[in-house]
Amino acid sequence: xxxxxxxxxxxxxxxxxxxxxxxxxxxxxxxxxxxxxxxxxxxxxxxxxxxxxxxxxxxxxxxxxxxxxxxxxxxxxxxxxxxxxxxxxxxxxxxxxxxxxxxxxxxxxxxxxxxxxxxxxxxxxxxxxxxxxxxxxxxxxxxxxxxxxxxxxxxxxxxxxxxxxxxxxxxxxxxxxxxxxxxxxxxxxxxxxxxxxxxxxxxxxxxxxxxxxxxxxxxxxxxxxxxxxxxxxxxxxxxxxxxxxxxxxxxxxxxxxxxxxxxx
Amino acid sequence: xxxxxxxxxxxxxxxxxxxxxxxxxxxxxxxxxxxxxxxxxxxxxxxxxxxxxxxxxxxxxxxxxxxxxxxxxxxxxxxxxxxxxxxxxxxxxxxxxxxxxxxxxxxxxxxxxxxxxxxxxxxxxxxxxxxxxxxxxxxxxxxxxxxxxxxxxxxxxxxxxxxxxxxxxxxxxxxxxxxxxxxxxxxxxxxxxxxxxxxxxxxxxxxxxxxxxxxxxxxxxxxxxxxxxxxxxxxxxxxxxxxxxxxxxxxxxxxxxxxxxxxxxxxxxxxxxxxxxx
Numbered sequence: 372x373x374x375x376x377x378x379x380x381x382x383x384x385x386x387x388x389x390x391x392x393x394x395x396x397x398x399x400x401x402x403x404x405x406x407x408x409x410x411x412x413x414x415x416x417x418x419x420x421x422x423x424x425x426x427x428x429x430x431x432x433x434x435x436x437x438x439x440x441x442x443x444x445x446x447x448x449x450x451x452x453x454x455x456x457x458x459x460x461x462x463x464x465x466x467x468x469x470x471x472x473x474x475x476x477x478x479x480x481x482x483x484x485x486x487x488x489x490x491x492x493x494x495x496x497x498x499x500x501x502x503x504x505x506x507x508x509x510x511x512x513x514x515x516x517x518x519x520x521x522x523x524x525x526x527x528x529x530x531x532x533x534x535x536x537x538x539x540x541x542x543x544x545x546x547x548x549x550x551x552x553x554x555x556x557x558x559x560x561x562x563x564x565x566x567x568x569x570x571x572x573x574x575x576x577x578x579x580x581x582x583x584x585x586x587x588x589x590x591x592x593x594x595x596x597x598x599x600x601x602x603x604x605x606x607x608x609x610x611x612x613x614x615x616x617x618x619x620x621x622x623x624x625x626x627x628x629x630x631x632x633x634x635x
Numbered sequence: 636x637x638x639x640x641x642x643x644x645x646x647x648x649x650x651x652x653x654x655x656x657x658x659x660x661x662x663x664x665x666x667x668x669x670x671x672x673x674x675x676x677x678x679x680x681x682x683x684x685x686x687x688x689x690x691x692x693x694x695x696x697x698x699x700x701x702x703x704x705x706x707x708x709x710x711x712x713x714x715x716x717x718x719x720x721x722x723x724x725x726x727x728x729x730x731x732x733x734x735x736x737x738x739x740x741x742x743x744x745x746x747x748x749x750x751x752x753x754x755x756x757x758x759x760x761x762x763x764x765x766x767x768x769x770x771x772x773x774x775x776x777x778x779x780x781x782x783x784x785x786x787x788x789x790x791x792x793x794x795x796x797x798x799x800x801x802x803x804x805x806x807x808x809x810x811x812x813x814x815x816x817x818x819x820x821x822x823x824x825x826x827x828x829x830x831x832x833x834x835x836x837x838x839x840x841x842x843x844x845x846x847x848x849x850x851x852x853x854x855x856x857x858x859x860x861x862x863x864x865x866x867x868x869x870x871x872x873x874x875x876x877x878x879x880x881x882x883x884x885x886x887x888x889x890x891x892x893x894x895x896x897x898x899x900x901x902x903x904x905x906x907x908x909x910x911x912x913x
Contacts (some may be wrong), residue, residue: 393770483836532730532736536731536774543774572909585726589681594715595719596789597712604744605746605747605749
């Protein structure tokens with residue numbers, strides 16, 4: 372069986388695991404706002420302290436929680452360099468043609484990369500402590516207001532649920548197609564970038580075709596079980612938020628507020 | 636009581652009716668019967684059963700299933716509750732990554748009250764002997780287990796008729812036995828079972844076998860009458876069951892058994908009688 376690459380749910384019964392998914396997603400958005408709003412030393416100290424506390428509360432291994440950061444470290448380095456070299460700040464330290472290395476640029480680079488890393492860890496904390504289905508149901512109830520502007524929220528929820536359920540199947544299939552291609556001489560492992568890129572196209576086409584076939588079969592199976600679009604289904608369970616959920620929401624809202632006040 | 640009654644059903648996948656997947660099919664299935672529809676790929680068996688729950692629209696002929704005219708758009712929804720279907724590929728019928736939520740999908744479609752759902756999910760899982768797997772992800776199960784979960788999703792709706800559309804074709808022998816066992820159990824409990832297959836061994840235990848080839852019903856009758864008919868089976872492009880093949884081979888070699896056996900046990904019995912005679 373294939374597993375999801377990063378941020379996969381790890382079963383547990385920590386404080387974070389027990390929070391309601393709706394509360395966790397709302398807290399995630401509040402904390403992202405707090406991270407983006409941080410501007411001073413104390414601002415960053417506050418978000419860092421918050422995230423460290425969350426890591427402790429999650430009971431997850433630190434290594435797992437920060438794994439996605441390591442995975443995209445090259446991307447982060449490029450962002451850092453781009454900001455450092457192109458940002459038009461004062462106190463230019465050196466220039467080469469269109470590149471200007473400035474103190475402001477370096478600061479800006481570190482801030483953007485720092486924000487990305489923190490947001491990534493926060494998102495990872497959500498997906499590692501929440502079942503995909505809980506995330507789906509929570510999203511469904513959180514996007515419900517969009518129904519007022521004509522978004523078919525129930526359908527969107529089913530689409531998300533089906534998509535998540537098909538990820539392992541499609542990964543398995545990709546692996547299989549890859550092997551059949553390697554057996555016929557494809558060079559996915561080649562050091563030459565051009566060869567590797569060329570070998571991926573014949574991989575994409577069969578996966579697309581098989582996904583469409585699967586989608587067609589699934590739609591038949593869904594119809595056979597009585598699925599009709601634009602029809603009322605049993606409403607999802609309404610789990611009331613627990614006191615712990617409210618506490619988490621209030622704490623996150625306060626952190627967000629403090630951040631904005633310090634900024635202002 | 637006749638539960639499925641079709642007359643002169645024809646169907647074409649082409650817009651201009653240039654070639655027919657079904658040609659003038661007549662069919663009658665009694666309530667509580669265990670019917671196996673046997674045929675090669677492209678014989679039209681799958682096309683035929685997709686008419687029973689109106690997944691395919693009836694083009695020519697007449698068809699009533701559980702007293703419902705399949706052409707009646709108003710009642711298609713009720714029809715699909717009464718006539719459940721398990722498909723060939725277990726991976727392409729799940730809508731949720733949690734077993735219990737997937738089984739609840741059909742119940743939610745029929746607006747079953749939320750408080751009744753857990754109990755019905757549990758009893759459906761118990762029927763397919765998969766209790767304890769509620770929280771598992773379907774992709775972590777074996778092929779046979781996946782098909783049993785898919786079947787539980789159908790059984791939760793308490794259908795009268797259960798169609799297995801080549802539901803064992805992608806399973807290993809162990810998985811096929813698991814599903815076959817549940818099929819027999821449901822049949823004993825009074826459900827009408829319609830199983831489509833190209834495995835001739837699966838037809839042996841049926842009440843009735845319908846043999847199809849090139850969009851037509853070649854013959855219909857007891858397993859004994861159909862599966863031991865050398866010419867008929869040859870015309871349908873099917874292999875005979877092993878005991879039947881052995882019976883004909885022995886006859887060619889000059890050894891005459893009293894009756895043509897269908898199962899291994901019957902074969903042993905016949906051979907023993909032969910010995911005691913000589």
